[in-house]
Amino acid sequence: MKKIKAAVLGCSGLVGRQFVRLLENHPYFKLSCLTASPLSAGKSYGEMINHASQPTLGEKTARMPVQRSEAATVIQSGARVVFSALPAGISAELELELRKNGLYVFSNASSHRMDCRVPLLIPEVNAAHLTLVKEQLREFPGFIVTNANCSVSGLAMVLKPLTAFNLRAVTVTTFQAISGAGKRGVAALDILGNIVPYIANEEEKIRRETRKILGTLMGGRIRDHDLEIYPSCSRVPVKEGHLQSVTMEFPHPVREEEIADLWSGFSGEPQRLALPTAPRQPILVQNNADRPQPVLDVYAGEPAAARGMAVTVGRLRCRGNRCSFFLLVHNTVRGAAGGCVLNAELALKKKLLAGE
Secondary structure (H helix, E strand, O other): OOOEEEEEEOOOOHHHHHHHHHHOOOOOEEEEEEEEOOOOOOOEHHHHOOHHHOOOOOHHHHHOEEEEOOHHHHHHOOOOEEEEOOOHHHHHHHHHHHHHOOOEEEEOOOOOOOOOOOOEEOHHHHHHHHHHHHHHHOOOOOEEEEEOOHHHHHHHHHHHHHHHHOOOEEEEEEEEOHHHHOOOOOOHHHHOOOOEOOOOOHHHHHHHHHHHHOOEEEOOEEEOOOOEEEEEEEEOOOOOOEEEEEEEEOOOOOOHHHHHHHHHOOOOHHHHOOOOOOOOOOEEEOOOOOOOOHHHHOOOOOOHHHOOOOEEEEEEEEEOOEEEEEEEEOOOHHHHHHHHHHHHHHHHHOOOOOOO
């Protein structure tokens, strides 16, 4: 197939670099535009980044010029699909402008996640919500699709198959990697040998986004799931990978074997369609008593293009109608860039990228 031209907004950050890595040799999309802040604009991508952080970077990509993150720049590049790694404060208006000009925006920013016409998408969990873009296309020539918060990307994935047991309430404590705060998000002396038991706005995002993702599409709108969610969030001195301790409450006793079987057998539209960035098995169950661990499991997922896209669960314990476990999700891959790329792959296969 002819590749679709794509732009990456915010290519200099940790998520932006993951976008470039995932798109450099993608079978559906071709990098045609890279943007960043005025400080990086004018340099080549290879000059801007430390090659040690992307050792497989090709010469063609290394030579690509980095431009300012402006709508006119992206439109003039000929890009049809846009992957946004910009901060929410910058992305909000720019993404609306790109939609108005007929571009298809797949955003990692939180700016539009709770818009009733914007899909908040995890393709294995709520692929049907992608049809919300048709509500946008009635007014605009383009659309916006968002991915979930980095912690929610793992949490909603493992909760989805358990909704069959009428899951009533979830308590989750997160141990979130410093990369989730960006390159300059946490001062070294604040996090070194420390745990910070607060991340601004994170707990509310987990509550709201999980309920929307697990919700039901009815008449062109999402009816949120009524699941009770009690989150507590912390930042820990780990480079990559958000570990979460989760306790679930059901209306009746549940056995560990039942839950493990649901997780192991779980798959969705990305697996059925064999999308390039989709892991063959989206939830991996670890039986070792000391897993999952970020250093061992953060890049879980096969084939190679899907490394970091699988969610790993372990330490499952059930007693009566309550079950506890740990999960691990790669925050800048499944929880950010990889999730957006998978969303775009699904949209293409569903023939929502007009003219392609």
